[in-house]
Amino acid sequence: xxxxxxxxxxxxxxxxxxxxxxxxxxxxxxxxxxxxxxxxxxxxxxxxxxxxxxxxxxxxxxxxxxxxxxxxxxxxxxxxxxxxxxxxxxxxxxxxxxxxxxxxxxxxxxxxxxxxxxxxxxxxxxxxxxxxxxxxxxxxxxxxxxxxxxxxx
Numbered sequence: 709x710x711x712x713x714x715x716x717x718x719x720x721x722x723x724x725x726x727x728x729x730x731x732x733x734x735x736x737x738x739x740x741x742x743x744x745x746x747x748x749x750x751x752x753x754x755x756x757x758x759x760x761x762x763x764x765x766x767x768x769x770x771x772x773x774x775x776x777x778x779x780x781x782x783x784x785x786x787x788x789x790x791x792x793x794x795x796x797x798x799x800x801x802x803x804x805x806x807x808x809x810x811x812x813x814x815x816x817x818x819x820x821x822x823x824x825x826x827x828x829x830x831x832x833x834x835x836x837x838x839x840x841x842x843x844x845x846x847x848x849x850x851x852x853x854x855x856x857x858x859x860x861x
Contacts, residue, residue, distance in 0.1 A: 755820060804848055808841050
């Protein structure tokens with residue numbers, strides 16, 4: 709399969725996945741993996757198409773978390789992360805790696821805000837605990853029907 713077609717299939721997987729799995733490195737050097745919401749999935753983020761417009765080639769990933777969460781503490785020490793998506797019924801998985809960063813754009817945070825998130829951040833998009841993370845991956849690795857693949861971005 710050509711790389712262009714493979715990238716399109718990876719994008720479809722990202723958009724359809726119910727969750728993304730974020731891996732950070734703890735203080736003792738071990739990976740910590742947790743399930744995260746998938747903002748590329750339109751059912752989870754009402755402005756997904758708009759938010760990710762023009763980012764099919766670079767696989768931009770946004771995620772939400774709390775400022776005082778263990779993952780943020782780990783990211784502040786070591787921003788190197790992996791994000792994993794999978795559709796095991798289709799034998800399709802993809803992992804992205806790179807350095808993740810906190811987004812300080814209050815307008816963007818307000819734009820993506822959804823009221824159902826108030827359970828986590830009662831103060832809304834201006835809540836100091838509400839953190840938007842951004843990953844522009846530099847490496848992709850996975851499995852698709854015919855077998856393994858990898859490429860650099």
